[in-house]
Amino acid sequence: MEAVEASRPFRIATLSLRKPMDYTRRELMVIAAAREIRDGERVFVGMRLPLLGFAVAKELHAPNAIGIFESGVLRDWPALEPIFTMSDPPNVAGALFCCGLIEVMSLLQSGRVEMGFIGGAEVDCHGNLNTHWVGDDGRRLRLPGSGGAADIATLAGRCVIIMNHERRRFVPRVQYVTSPGYGDGAGWRERHGLPGGGPSRTISSLGIFSFDPVTREMQIESYHPGVTVQEIRDETDWPLKVAPDVTETPEPSRDEILAVRKYDPEGVWTS
């Protein structure tokens, strides 16, 4: 479950096509998400962009990946129609396995889910996510809560964080830890007994971020085409480090773009 407020996408289809891209930022995010899915993996694909990423990965390099939904649905093929939530009928008809939440979470807890996508209203420098409440000009703003995100963050083999990049969302320390990343850094997950591997990457609207293997601090791995390291730093509320081999996010291939558009022909999610 995304905690951020969504708009009715088919009414706000504001295109942001900028030269020299012939693809949108959101398309690039979907493609980046797809690239995180390895063939044969079982992946919590959640909703919206990762769901499309799953479809793209299946189409291209991960034909044997399985998409998992916490309501109890496992699919080896994308939903039969565009959907708003994991429980929508086109995501259930033609599923591979439809069990209960406990069974899906049991697969997760017993180490059989390699990856999960998660997001939040805030992320911090150690990849902790907050979907419970945030301060806003001295007022508290109550968000919907964890859903299954905290479970995925705790238990999945690895997590990929996917979020819009805004300074108010990329904060030094989240105000509330809903979905733990690396806590306060090195050794924290081990000390607290979290079985899963923690966040492997963050995909934002500006770049892709890895976590320093020693300090577990988020660092810029690549900036999206047309974005500078300085722009990313400006939109980040802590002194964001840069990986030694920082580079530009690889341009989407023609196949990747075509795959996104096959599953989102109207640009509902990606325009």
Added chain:
Amino acid sequence: MEAVEASRPFRIATLSLRKPMDYTRRELMVIAAAREIRDGERVFVGMRLPLLGFAVAKELHAPNAIGIFESGVLRDWPALEPIFTMSDPPNVAGALFCCGLIEVMSLLQSGRVEMGFIGGAEVDCHGNLNTHWVGDDGRRLRLPGSGGAADIATLAGRCVIIMNHERRRFVPRVQYVTSPGYGDGAGWRERHGLPGGGPSRTISSLGIFSFDPVTREMQIESYHPGVTVQEIRDETDWPLKVAPDVTETPEPSRDEILAVRKYDPEGVWTS
């Protein structure tokens, strides 16, 4: 699961019709079992005689009783054909609810199963049952084990024990407690934290037995027609007490006998 060795019943149909009965001992046992089932109750009916007892009770005084089988089957109507085990297809087709063992045992553990029938190779004066091993002339004889009997004995609202009455089976203290009754007597179940109520009655081939509400010791409540108190004591390996209001087991009614024969027309289980 009964732990005792069964013969192929349709080959050893040795009739034991004695005057003035026009029914067999086994028919009387089935009818006594049926009388223990109250309308609307959920009852572990196990196999063989209690299964027939369930059918008779449904037919007569307990039309809303539900029969439960530990493999995950719940029925509101007897099996569609005579069966050897709970998992036989005629006991599954037309079932009310077919779940897993865990779900059925969860109903039991959460206090929603009012009664269960159990048996064993040995029973003792406090209603403890043994289906693990017995000594036989200095040799140990290994029996099949608990199946679900220990769970039913521990957890059911009340249990009814049903057994052939033989001196080697009715012993002062079982050699191994598979399915606990009242342990060593008053207060034992409470001390050991057993949630279920314990055995309410024993139905044997010679009589019906209750448990003294204070001492929790088995006592003769009624002797079957044609059986004397002395015969029962002779077949019991401890000084069996007699309830103050001991009486003859009420004769089966015509309806009861007809109901048994409706479900066991060949006398497979009751001749």
Added chain:
Amino acid sequence: MPKLRGLREAIAEEIEDGMSVFMGAALESLIPFAAGYEIIRQRKRDLTLMTTISDMQFDQLIGADCVSRVCGAWVGNVAAGLGHNYRRAVERREPAPLAVENHSNFSMALGLKAAAMGVPFLPTRTLMGSDFREEASFADVACPFTDENLLAVRAVKPDVAILHVQRADEEGNAHVWGNLGVTQDAAMAAGKVVLTCEEIVPHEVILSDPNRTLVPGFLVAAVACVPLGSHPSPTQGYSRRDDDFYFDYHAQSRDRAGFDEWLERWVLGVDGHDGYVERLGGERVARLKPDGDHMAAPVSYGY
């Protein structure tokens, strides 16, 4: 009292002020919206609502001042995001203060499972390191075999679970399919179950496929035939999600006045569920019907 009743009678007779009520068991489908609307019409008060994912149903009940406490993993609008009434209640105590107990989907499911199984807790490895691990529903427990430190989740026992299902018989034996979430766990954890269903079917239909029975009738206190009873959420095989309804509610409930108007239009100002369906209009209802069938392969229980 017969189990098969009208929705109005079922809610009047089975739901009492102050009860704890589990809804939203399938997470984002089969949400018993019609039952929730009826709770609002009957002005039930001081309820504790429990859920995994509440959909916008909890937001409606909170705005209508039926609720004093929420216990769940996610409260919002599954299509459009935040729940405005939920925010107003938590942030500004409008229309009344609201206590919140935080769970994750898995911890809530484990709490229900513990109650369903008749044990006071279940152990898990989830939520280690989350801030809401400090809630009173969680405690440390060590494994007696491995000495590992695990999280114990306390049993969750709602007074009643309200479930919408595809088909049930008059005794409340229910077939449910598609997306399930914690449907069976909620039914087995609760003190009793109130069902709404798309169709009442003969007992023989249920008996024809006992593996499809998710809720046996002996757990059910009342069953009401309420076609489209999950609207605007979907019911597999019977109705699609009504996306517009979600976005319209989201927009209208942005302030109290807008929510009150919404409530009058869709809940208080209509004559029960039939009036609600009438207000939706035949064309809209027709659009929600599935595009044809998608049949399960045949299965024989032959013996």
Added chain:
Amino acid sequence: MPKLRGLREAIAEEIEDGMSVFMGAALESLIPFAAGYEIIRQRKRDLTLMTTISDMQFDQLIGADCVSRVCGAWVGNVAAGLGHNYRRAVERREPAPLAVENHSNFSMALGLKAAAMGVPFLPTRTLMGSDFREEASFADVACPFTDENLLAVRAVKPDVAILHVQRADEEGNAHVWGNLGVTQDAAMAAGKVVLTCEEIVPHEVILSDPNRTLVPGFLVAAVACVPLGSHPSPTQGYSRRDDDFYFDYHAQSRDRAGFDEWLERWVLGVDGHDGYVERLGGERVARLKPDGDHMAAPVSYGY
């Protein structure tokens, strides 16, 4: 390696000496007898067999000297009573000593469920006061909320679960119906699953009814098409119980010589499962077919 293999290859490649093998998950139906016979033919050794109710399959494997340890709730002959080979092994160490770990059906199911859930134990109220409560699989655990004393059951993780099912696709996604027992828990607890099935069906048949999928293919290492693979135990919709086979085995296995003859006739002296079915004879096989169908009411996943 493709998952779809012959039974001989599947057993040869997936079952190793010394492994722990769970069978008998449905308690008294769907017993994977054909797989057990193949284990005997291939003279696997030193197996730990795990079960709830073993049916007479364990008795056969013990008599054939494939087993060094049994962990389960019930070992015998479900139609006829005691298992003679089991008795000889425990009482007289014939053909070899046999270690036994006692469970009840519920405690074994909880052990599997713990492994399936990825926790080292689950708490229960059963077995309090039973003598086998002293086994190493059980320990005391106190509820951190209520202080109640409960029994902790240690997770049971078989190396492999062998299951017979009605239908599966080539990837091992399996539809199972009727009597289930601990089938899904065993599949999820085990390191891997080996399936035998009555029919291999197209993937689309599985996808048509995802609630009927009890075992997803990613848990499955091998699937073999073995019609009548549960004989003499029943498979709902496909074959009835062969009662005579149970009583004949019981009578013949009363002494070692009789068992050896039985083994030669039905297992070692036939050419795999096909030879076994041939020996049963067409008339007997025909008698085991269900008397007609008993169809599940239709279900649509329309969207």
